[in-house]
């Protein structure tokens with residue numbers, strides 16, 4: 001149980017019994033009794049060096065929900081109240097201990113389902129997003145300061161930035177923004193995961209392949225066509241990205257209602273998937289139904305010829321769910337489809353939040369407009385409107401820029417008026 005705020009220690013003192021020689025020493029743990037119910041460990045974090053930057057007291061009880069509830073009720077009787085969802089992190093933000101991207105990353109860290117996701121979120125809680133944006137924002141502020149100075153001090157007749165000079169200054173900012181926006185394609189994958197559907201005619205070995213890829217006996221396998229009737233899905237980590245594998249009902253014509261409904265879901269799974277494995281049976285001749293599925297699977301698709309232990313594959317990647325032949329190659333092909341070579345190395349250098357992506361895209365568009373306006377020789381007063389429009393979305397991520405920030409830049413980088 002975590003108490004945060006000026007009264008944290010007073011409330012804890014009222015509900016706990018400490019040893020006679022106890023005194024509050026920050027970042028130290030002490031034993032205490034919670035009435036006749038539990039023996040607890042109490043840790044005190046002194047403001048501002050605590051999670052919320054306020055006084056924080058953490059009480060570690062034994063895990064039973066009834067004990068925790070008892071502790072919560074006693075604390076509330078003494079004037080505490082239950083925290084809103086995310087309130088401790090909100091306070092950390094309001095108290096200036098972390099910025100907005102760091103707060104958002106705390107949520108991602110808690111929600112992480114793979115270690116890789118957690119690692120990326122941890123980098124972001126440490127401020128990697130703001131760090132990445134800082135030089136971009138700095139360049140933009142310098143450009144704004146330069147143009148503002150040119151306007152404010154025009155009568156001094158100092159030859160401020162020509163249109164080609166301004167272009168040279170805009171370009172690197174625009175390039176950085178574009179790269180960041182582009183990095184979201186991969187960042188989204190890391191954040192939201194990837195869906196892989198396994199489809200094909202009945203009995204080609206979809207469920208066998210599904211089990212083989214997951215390395216567990218998850219879906220039922222029989223030699224009766226039409227075994228799988230509904231979607232079976234399981235999530236596993238592939239190169240750190242949560243991948244949802246979906247096994248589907250075999251697709252064929254004119255079956256009973258249950259099977260027909262299952263087949264409808266197979267089509268839906270295929271439409272929802274980021275990658276579809278169309279499984280064909282190497283041991284029998286290719287049918288029109290196989291061809292129909294292959295042409296229906298749009299976007300990212302791999303043809304997998306299963307049962308290659310029985311006959312050579314007519315086309316596609318030869319594998320055998322039975323013997324394991326070709327499975328490493330299939331895994332590699334899946335990894336390549338998820339994360340094309342090289343992408344994986346840019347750890348921390350990409351954005352994972354849709355909110356950030358939209359803001360950066362907005363900024364990029366405004367800057368693009370500034371570039372066009374600059375090429376047309378539009379006066380700097382107008383150009384500045386676009387530059388401020390490019391700055392605002394960045395501010396929405398990193399925190400606001402004040403007029404002083406810009407004035408300070410003007411006066412620190414130019415010796416105007418001496």
Ligand SMILES: Nc1nc2c(ncn2[C@@H]2O[C@H](COP(=O)(O)OP(=O)(O)OP(=O)(O)O)[C@@H](O)[C@H]2O)c(=O)[nH]1
Pocket residue numbers: 200201202203204205206207208209220221222223224225226227228229248249250251306307308309310319320321322323
């Ligand atoms: N020889 C051989 N047999 C296989 C292989 N993969 C699956 N089988 C057999 O093929 C039959 C059907 O396998 P399933 O995995 O149930 O096929 P499915 O595509 O899921 O079938 P439905 O769910 O009915 O659409 C079973 O008898 C499996 O043992 C393989 O690589 N080689």
Ligand SMILES: [Mg+2]
Pocket residue numbers: 206207208219220221227228248250
């Ligand atoms: Mg099956």
